[in-house]
Amino acid sequence: MYDYIKGIVTRVTPEYITLEQGGVGYQILTPNPYAFHKTEEMQQVFTYMHVREDTQMLLGFKTLEQRELFKKLITVSGIGPKGALAILASGIPSQVMGAIEREDESFLVQFPGVGKKTARQMILDLKGKLHDLFTEIELPDEEVTLLTMAENGALDEAMLALEALGYSQREMAKIKPKLEKEEHDTEGYMKLALQLLLKQK
Structure with a gap:
């Protein structure tokens, strides 16, 4: 239905981003919402419309x-x-x-x-x-931005995003002490947390 949408990311949550195009804000579920950043620059999101009898979801991907x-x-x-x-x-x-x-x-x-x-x-x-x-698929590495006072909740946001992906409180409790020793933006915490979760299994 939609191949991609170009627009401005106006909201980033643990589960989805909002991409505004033509006065419409599209709620798009993504693997890692924090791979996208709120900015006035146009961003392209490759999309997939998932439709079932009881649900409709618009999903988006960086590549x-x-x-x-x-x-x-x-x-x-x-x-x-x-x-x-x-x-x-x-x-x-x-x-x-x-x-x-x-x-x-x-x-x-x-x-x-x-x-x-x-x-x-x-x-x-x-x-x-x-x-x-x-040989082609690879998630692009985003430049890690410096933490600001407004991003002090980055770890909490990452924890919420992991919970939305289905990880349990017990699994997250095991890795949180290691994450607290690091300094990242939300996407950085997400990448590190996912690496730790895969190693501990």
Whole structure:
């Protein structure tokens, strides 16, 4: 329905961004909302409209490759849009695809909502079908901005975003002390937190 939307990001929350275009604010769910920044500059968001009888969701991605991987993930039985977003939020989709190709179930079950059965289904459904994405897909590294007084809640925002992705309070409590020793903006905390969560499984 929509391939992409160019507009101005007017709001960033733990679950979605608001992209304004032509006087309309589009609420767009993304893997990591904090990869986007509120700015007066136009930004392009690749979109996917997910429609079911009981729900409609507009999802957005920083790159075309991210979106294409998302579309492949949601074809797997047991993985819905929010589960696919949580997998993409790791920031390392090439590792996800590598795990599928290697049939590495232990890596795949690290993601929220992915058990052994779903991991096995991902391998059965997607192995050998990701080569066109494997060498291309990569989440761009955003420049880490210096913390300001207004960004002191960055860690709290990151925790809310992780909760929205499906991580438990117990999982987050394990990594929070390490995060508190660091100084990042919200996106930086998100990237570090996701790395720590994947290591502790």
